[in-house]
Every structure is written in C-alpha cells, then in structure tokens.
Amino acid sequence: MWRVGTVVALHDETVTARTITLKVPDWPGHVAGQHVDVRLTAADGYSAVRSYSIASAPNSERRVELTVERLPNGEVSPYLTQEIAVNDRLELRGPIGGWFVWRTQQTEPIQLVAGGSGIVPLMAIIRSRASGSTAPFRLLYSVRKPEAVLYREELQALSDQDHSLGLTYAYTRVAPKDWPRPAGRIDAALIANTTWPSKLVPTCYVCGPTSFVESASRLLTASGNDPDKIRTERFGPTGERQ
C-alpha cells in the first residue's frame, strides 16, 4: 500500500547527503531501524522504487525523516537530494522490516557498526534511545573522511551528555590531523579496542554496503560474538538499494 507524504523540511547534512522531512497523514508509526520504499513516477508512467532507511525516532507527529546520499549514477537519489522542494509530495510504502529494529524495551548492551550512510537507521536507533532508555550503547562509525560524517554535532552532543553512548570514528581514506589511527578499514584491533567485549553479550547492528557488512560481521564473530546476536542490513556495493 502506497502512502503519500508531503515534504515539510529539507536539510543538507553534507555536500552529498540531504535529510528530507515528510509529514505522512496516515503514518501508522514505526520502530527504529525500519525503512521505507520510495516510488517516483515520471510523466510517461515509468516508475522507480528505492529503499531508504528512516532516520527519525518513532514520534507521534506522523513525521518521517529520510537521509539520502546522492550517488553519481543514481536514478532516484539525484532527484531526492537536488530537485525536491518543500510541499512536494512523495509516494512511500512502509514502514518495512521487523528484524533490523531496536525497541526501547531492550536493555542489553548495544553495539552499532555503521559503514558510510549505513549510519542512517542506526541514528534512528540512537535517537529512539535518547527518549528515555539507559541501555549502554557503543557506535563504531566507519566513514571515508571527516567531511562525510552525518549527524556529527548531534552525535557529539548526545555522547557528551550521556557517557553511556560511546562514539568511535574510523576514517577509511582521510583522517583528521593528529588522529590516533591512520586512515584504513575496520580491523580486528579496532573491533577489540572499541566494541563491547563479547562476554557482555551485546546485540550488534551492522549496516552499510554489502562488502562492509560482510567484513564487519566476520570481525565481530571472530572476536567472540554469537552470529545470532548480529543483525545486518546491506545497501549493496553502490550504496543504493534497488
């Protein structure tokens, strides 16, 4: 079933990523971690559907925020990040997914691992936690370069006010000056030093491009985490889910 949402706000997160805030009158509510399908239809009837994670925490205002990363040869993301305007309407299907979700009743330690725009559904989880949960959280956020970090100020503020949200950035191409770790992919040492010890039995949520998810979940398993406690969501090699 397709619903119609109206764009009420647009916010550029980085030079290539934009957050679209939609008001969806018949929105049934969502759980942190879920996604929606967005359908664009051209004048000649051609339509394209893409999946985007919801960035906003569950709320009672029927408000849905999507953060979309523009892909060079994308069919849908250039429109969503450059053309769309306030008051435009978008067709949505969802909320979708009952597995890659975090519910406020969960009290166990949570390990979040994001690759690039894989941070988006994890941000919904972090925002959902901020509404009153005290579950201990850690985020390991792998990103190409400092300018590509999404939600940086909000993450910093949340982590400053509540030390049970641990925050680690891993830069893969360019690290800031004096950064303790040279630019590079997530490896076993980083997993050992910055994620919850497996003896605490954390539930892990890993989201990002397919190859990132494969390698991060392998490292988490190798460091002693039970594969059944690792929930994954893959964006595909291009970062655009089709």
Add this chain to the structure above:
Amino acid sequence: MSLDTDDYLDGNAAAGELSNIFAMDVTAAQGQCAHCGAIKRFAEAQLYMQGPGIVARCSVCQHVILRLVKARQRAFLDLRGLRCLILDTSQLQESGR
C-alpha cells in the same frame, strides 16, 4: 556452490515487495533451506534484484530459496527452495487479526 560476486543485498530489501503478498513482515520470519536445512531469518538471505525479478538465496549454501517475478498483472512466487517458513504470530495479535 559459491557465488564470487558481492552484488547482492539482503532479505530486508525484498520486504516492501513481499508486503504486497504476505500479511506479516517476512524479514523476521525464519526459513528453513530445502537444500542444506539451515534455519535463518529471511532478513539474512542473499538477495539479487538485478534481473527481471527477485531471487533470494540461502546465506549458508547459496541455493535459491525464493523467486518472485511480476508480469502482466500477475505475481509468480516460487518457494520450492524453502522447506518451511516460521512466522511470529504475536504480530497478528498486536494488530487484532
């Protein structure tokens, strides 16, 4: 059998399309592979969407567990690769069905 490409997604990406067919969310459902017997969440299946339809493969043995093709106002759903699909019916009680 192994596929040496990584151009797949996972079962989460098929959930929107499958919501047109199933009354319940399938990503959290467990499916047993008819080939190797592994029981895994559908969210963990390897999903290929580049072709004319959707193909889901077992994340353990890579055999096809689901095929969905839509053509001429019909949906063709082939589930012969799944021995059993185990759904959490507490969802239905929540929504009163």
